[in-house]
Amino acid sequence: MTASLEVRRLAYAYPDGTQALFGVDFEIARGERVALLGPNGAGKTTLVMHLNGILTPGHGTVTVAGLPVGKESLKEIRRRVGLVFQDPDDQLFMPTVREDVAFGPANLGLRGPELRRRVEEALDRVGMLEAIDRPPHHLSFGQRRRVAVATVLAMEPEILVLDEPSSNLDPASRRELAEILRGLDVTVLMVTHDLPYALELCERALVLSGGVIAADGPTAKILADSDLLAAHRLELPYGFALPRAEHSP
Ligand SMILES: Nc1ncnc2c1ncn2[C@@H]1O[C@H](COP(=O)(O)OP(=O)(O)OP(=O)(O)O)[C@@H](O)[C@H]1O
Numbered sequence: 702m703t704a705s706l707e708v709r710r711l712a713y714a715y716p717d718g719t720q721a722l723f724g725v726d727f728e729i730a731r732g733e734r735v736a737l738l739g740p741n742g743a744g745k746t747t748l749v750m751h752l753n754g755i756l757t758p759g760h761g762t763v764t765v766a767g768l769p770v771g772k773e774s775l776k777e778i779r780r781r782v783g784l785v786f787q788d789p790d791d792q793l794f795m796p797t798v799r800e801d802v803a804f805g806p807a808n809l810g811l812r813g814p815e816l817r818r819r820v821e822e823a824l825d826r827v828g829m830l831e832a833i834d835r836p837p838h839h840l841s842f843g844q845r846r847r848v849a850v851a852t853v854l855a856m857e858p859e860i861l862v863l864d865e866p867s868s869n870l871d872p873a874s875r876r877e878l879a880e881i882l883r884g885l886d887v888t889v890l891m892v893t894h895d896l897p898y899a900l901e902l903c904e905r906a907l908v909l910s911g912g913v914i915a916a917d918g919p920t921a922k923i924l925a926d927s928d929l930l931a932a933h934r935l936e937l938p939y940g941f942a943l944p945r946a947e948h949s950p
Pocket of ligand 1: 746
């Protein structure tokens, strides 16, 4: 089966010469949910920005469901890779929720009942259908994050990439968003510093550190490796206990 996402020998230096990625290699199968962990400055955002062509690789390739990311494929890639930014206000800019969620699919040429169906289904999936006619800036932060997820789901993406989805959410909103994400039938790559959230949602984790993949494996196994965590400045919350089976090597 074609991988959902394939990253091969990806290296990137910013124009000022800062080398952020040094040859990143991994593959994500369709339907997998993968956490991307790593300390500040590891290169996570830089990597994510390559997945839908915001940045162009210095070396290496990124392929989404068999299609290489590049200038010619940009429109199709942006349909296939849905990026949910950390700050929903970077994603919501229309007068109503309906218009924000319709924006992407309308750009793809959808109109009328098909467009309405996409918008309503996406909002329903995140539990925000009732807010369809409200201005996004009247919503709470957690509600805006859900709407931001809906703007991306309305594109029916192949891969959903989320940057810090649990940040600034209260415990109930954090849990509800986890339930929504768990219910989606889509490949997920989630950047997070929230290790319990990674464990809860993602069967697999990648550790990116110093611009390279330092570990790739079952999330439970990675989080049980205290030397690995310490080497890459990853910390479980104080008092957090891993489920028993995950202590064994
Ligand atoms: N626009 C830029 N110009 C130059 N260097 C940059 C730029 N953006 C990021 N960097 C550098 O690239 C490296 C990787 O940064 P990146 O933002 O990808 O890390 P990150 O893992 O997302 O960090 P965080 O967890 O803090 O968000 C860092 O050394 C950073 O200083």
